[in-house]
Amino acid sequence: MTxxxxxxxxxxxxxxxxxxxxxxxxxxxxxxxxxxxxxxxxFGCTMIILTTTLPISIExxxxxxxxxxxxxxxxxxxxxRNIRYRVKRVKPSKAVVEDGVVVEMFELEGLIRNSQKxxxxxxxxRECKALTNKVKCGYYHSRLPIESRxxxxxx
Numbered sequence: 001m002t003x004x005x006x007x008x009x010x011x012x013x014x015x016x017x018x019x020x021x022x023x024x025x026x027x028x029x030x031x032x033x034x035x036x037x038x039x040x041x042x043f044g045c046t047m048i049i050l051t052t053t054l055p056i057s058i059e060x061x062x063x064x065x066x067x068x069x070x071x072x073x074x075x076x077x078x079x080x081r082n083i084r085y086r087v088k089r090v091k092p093s094k095a096v097v098e099d100g101v102v103v104e105m106f107e108l109e110g111l112i113r114n115s116q117k118x119x120x121x122x123x124x125x126r127e128c129k130a131l132t133n134k135v136k137c138g139y140y141h142s143r144l145p146i147e148s149r150x151x152x153x154x155x
Contacts, residue, residue: 001039008043015046022054022062038067098127102134 007013024037040047047068054062056075063071086104101120108118122128125141132139140152 004043013043013045015048016040016043017048017050019050020053021049021066022051024066041067098131098134101131105135 004013018037021037049066049068049071059073063073086108105118105120112118120131122131125143128139128141138152138155140149144152
């Protein structure tokens with residue numbers, strides 16, 4: 001907040017961008033985080049809130065929660081022609097999920113051609129590390145050092 005006040009006092013503060021804003025309502029400690037983010041309105045500037053995964057059914061509720069009464073919601077298509085998704089349901093057991101993902105990865109590996117890529121999303125860093133140990137591949141998460149993240153993205 002001190003930083004924001006300093007650039008605001010110099011007239012260099014125009015707007016705030018927040019990506020993946022919906023995470024404040026799914027985070028375990030969302031009430032505290034929401035309270036902190038609502039405090040940003042005191043700066044009286046435009047706030048741009050970005051998310052691609054907020055369900056349309058809770059948009060109105062979400063706007064009320066973040067005190068965004070005069071919100072304009074802009075929606076774009078999230079369907080991409082170069083991306084395919086596959087959801088496979090498995091029994092809820094850690095070993096079954098990990099083993100099921102490994103089997104799927106090896107099956108898909110034979111289908112991936114040239115510059116195509118595959119991405120597996122995990123619920124936790126621990127889960128990510130366990131899975132990558134089984135399939136011997138790299139992983140990416142927010143706690144990696146910047147240089148490691150760049151390297152993983154490049155790979």
